[in-house]
Structure formats: C-alpha cells, structure tokens
Amino acid sequence: MRSRLLLSTKHISLLASTPNRFWPAIAQWSYKSVLLRNTRPILARGFLSSVANNLVPGTRNLSESNSSKSLTLEEQIPNLYIDKLPEGSETTPDGYVTASFYSFFNIESKSLVQLRYDLLSMNTHLDKVSTRYKIGPQDPQFLTLLKAQIEKDPHPYVSFSIPIKKIQIVTGRIYVHELGINAQVSFDKEYVRAFRLMLETIPELANKVPAFNFALANKRAFKKLHVRIRPLVAAGQDLSLDILANEPEYLDPSEWHRQIDNLQHNTLQKQGGIQNDSDTPVLIDMRNIYENKVGKFVGAECPDVDTFREEIDVVKKMYPKDKPIYMYCTGGIRCSVAGAILKSEGYQSVKTLRGGVVAYGQWIKEKDASSTSPVESLYVGLNFTFDKRLGERVTSDVLAHCQQCGQPNDTYTNCANKTCNLLFIQCPSCKTEHLNTCGSKECIDAVTHPHSSKKPTIHSYHERIRPDLVINH
Ligand SMILES: [Zn+2]
Numbered sequence: 001m002r003s004r005l006l007l008s009t010k011h012i013s014l015l016a017s018t019p020n021r022f023w024p025a026i027a028q029w030s031y032k033s034v035l036l037r038n039t040r041p042i043l044a045r046g047f048l049s050s051v052a053n054n055l056v057p058g059t060r061n062l063s064e065s066n067s068s069k070s071l072t073l074e075e076q077i078p079n080l081y082i083d084k085l086p087e088g089s090e091t092t093p094d095g096y097v098t099a100s101f102y103s104f105f106n107i108e109s110k111s112l113v114q115l116r117y118d119l120l121s122m123n124t125h126l127d128k129v130s131t132r133y134k135i136g137p138q139d140p141q142f143l144t145l146l147k148a149q150i151e152k153d154p155h156p157y158v159s160f161s162i163p164i165k166k167i168q169i170v171t172g173r174i175y176v177h178e179l180g181i182n183a184q185v186s187f188d189k190e191y192v193r194a195f196r197l198m199l200e201t202i203p204e205l206a207n208k209v210p211a212f213n214f215a216l217a218n219k220r221a222f223k224k225l226h227v228r229i230r231p232l233v234a235a236g237q238d239l240s241l242d243i244l245a246n247e248p249e250y251l252d253p254s255e256w257h258r259q260i261d262n263l264q265h266n267t268l269q270k271q272g273g274i275q276n277d278s279d280t281p282v283l284i285d286m287r288n289i290y291e292n293k294v295g296k297f298v299g300a301e302c303p304d305v306d307t308f309r310e311e312i313d314v315v316k317k318m319y320p321k322d323k324p325i326y327m328y329c330t331g332g333i334r335c336s337v338a339g340a341i342l343k344s345e346g347y348q349s350v351k352t353l354r355g356g357v358v359a360y361g362q363w364i365k366e367k368d369a370s371s372t373s374p375v376e377s378l379y380v381g382l383n384f385t386f387d388k389r390l391g392e393r394v395t396s397d398v399l400a401h402c403q404q405c406g407q408p409n410d411t412y413t414n415c416a417n418k419t420c421n422l423l424f425i426q427c428p429s430c431k432t433e434h435l436n437t438c439g440s441k442e443c444i445d446a447v448t449h450p451h452s453s454k455k456p457t458i459h460s461y462h463e464r465i466r467p468d469l470v471i472n473h
C-alpha cells in the first residue's frame, strides 16, 4: 500500500509539472505501465481523473463549465437540432448515413491532443449510456443521459487503455489542426443528435461546426473511427487563417445551377471564336483526374493532375487574375482552400459551389422528390468519394469504361492484392474473370496462393491511380 501511494505521488508531481498537451499520452502510458499494473483499475482511473480535473493547471473541467440544471438541453446546446437529414435520401438496410463537415478556426496547438482524445471517446460515451441504462437513441432521455455521462467521465478513452472491442457506432476520418477541423463520418441515422451533442460538448468545437453535409448514398462508409492531428487538406503551401479569410464567393446549389446553366448556354453561343475571351468565365473541376473520369459538370475543365496541390498550380498557370472562375469539388473544402489562395493572390472573381457535388446532388434529389419542379442535373455520372463506397451516383450517365475489357462502366475498385492496390474501373464480368484483381499474374497468384512468400510489387501513388492495364477485347 505504501509503495503504491509513493508511486502515485511521484506520478502526480510528474504530471503536474508536464505541459497539458502531453498528459493524455502520459496518463495512458502510466495506466499501462508496470507501476500501476497491480493497482485496481478503479483506483488508477480515479487517480488519473483527479489529475485531469484538479492538479494539472488549465485542464478543463466540463462538469463545472457546462452544467446548468435550469436550462433545457436545447438552450445549453443551441446547435443541437441544426442538422436536417435529407429528404428522399436512400435508406439502406444498415440505416447508416454518411456526413461531412469542415470549418476553419483557431485551435490552440496544445489542445489538439486533448481534442483528439475527446473525439475518440465518443463511441465509449455512447456505449456506456446504452449499456448502463439499457436504452437506445430513440429514448427521450438518451441525450440528457449522454450529456450527464460526458460530464461525469469526460475522458473514458484515456482512462481505459483497452479500447472496447465492439462495433463502433461513429466511424470515419476526422482531421484536427490549428486551423480547424475536417471530417467525414458515418453513423446510424438515429444517432445524428447524439453525435452533434458530443461535438458541441467539446469546448474547442462548441458552436464551430456547421450543419452536416449528408452524402447521397447512405451506408456505413468506414470501418473504424480515426482521428488524426494533421493539415486539413494537402494544399502544398503554408496556410493561415489570414489567407483562408479571403473567402471565395459561395453559391448555394440552386444559384450555382442557375449561373452554370447560363454559362453553358453563353459558351455554346460563343463557340467558334471568342470563348477564350478573358471575360468569359471558366468552370474548373478541382478534383484529381481519376475523380472526374467518372463524373463532372458538363463543360468543366478537368486539369490532368494527380493531387490537389498540383491542381492549384495548374489553375494559377492557366488563368490570368482577371479571368472569372467557377470551381467545385466533392464536398467543398478543396475549393474553400483553393479559392482563398487564389483570392489572396489577386484573382478577382472566384465563385464556388457550397457543399460541393454532394450538396448539389442532394438538391437535385430533393427537386426530383418534390416532382413539381424537377430540374435536369448539370452534373453527370458519379461523385467519387474517398471511402469504402468509392463513389455515389448523381445521374445514371456512365462516363467511363472498364479498364480491362473497354465496356462502359464506372465502378472503381482496388486490386484485391493489397500490396498492389491499383485503383481502376472494373466491370462485373472482369471482376469475376480476374478474381477481383488488376489481372496481373503476380496479383492472381497472390490471391490464389495467399501464403506464398513472393516479393510484393508496391506501386507509387502516380502508378496506383493511373494503372497501365491491358485491354482484352
Ligand atoms: Zn470489363
């Protein structure tokens, strides 16, 4: 007993003298370490949370700052109901929705580790409420109990070093950085409010996350929740909130549709001479070449690039600063960044589609569902997505071809040989014929003899997205 107390005191003084941003990592290490291994978990947990709440200067204490019994949940969390599940969206058997959101604002670098742990704790909070009270998200008490649970034990992920091995309710990819947050997440649609509540309860994110941008094809698009501290997009240059403050002009889908429709008509009329007039706006697809191969706005310029950073350079080289620019991307963040860079460098007119192709596709669907005022989509084909779905359909047009037989097809796949991992378009019959692989002898061998010890071929990113496959007619 005596030795444990001595060790604990040592730990406490160690933690108290360490900058805050290191303590979650240290706490997790201490819990796993030999020093505390023989301590009953409950004591270790109590010790760590007392360190968290009382001893380390500046560590937040959620229960003090947030709870106010006289206020309703909605008064405490004004954004609780801002997310509107899209009407007329596909309902899939698993009941999942996929949503994205991003926002630029300052997060102190010393808070990022803590923020990451808070986000990673979300599935544990949900699990604790449902196992303790045996209720689900439909229960009217669920949100209140969830909030109380978070206040009581804000850092369960830190306290329990062994993650709960259950299917996670919230999955996806969240990037946090000094310049804000960028996230693609998937969750059972019953948990929309719970997910929003958990975000709003994290001090750095309260009132900072705009309404979710819901995807067109709703299904569980990720296996697990990953939270990383890294730049929100790879722009290839240093960004700052000052640069990002030079916002492009955001057009909602209906206004974007109107202006692009006009642009396409005018460009058609001008064809045969003056369409390169510097006054004539240009419509640019800001995505990589493999993304716009399967879908794009009619008439868009699609620079032949592998990455977003190349795209920005190409646009700067191709167009003078007085050229009016319309640009779009998948969910909007790339254009928010590229638009701000161009504006900060003197481009006069940069307009972008708010919420990207995802929001436009959603608007088209709503128009179709209302049936009184359907509009013809100016975007054709698929919207490529960087998750298990590898795309969601906007219109039935098929723009691409199977890269093995040449038949019209737009289904992206990754070679089943994980070390090869080429990204290419494959029709169902080629999928069967080549055993889900790119068709190379090496990859067919690898999937038919998984334990053979041949040296794997590892492709560069450039090779991976532009595979040189033989077409057999
Ligand atoms: Zn084929």
Ligand SMILES: [Zn+2]
Pocket: 415, 416, 417, 420, 421, 422, 437, 438, 439, 440, 443
């Ligand atoms: Zn392969």
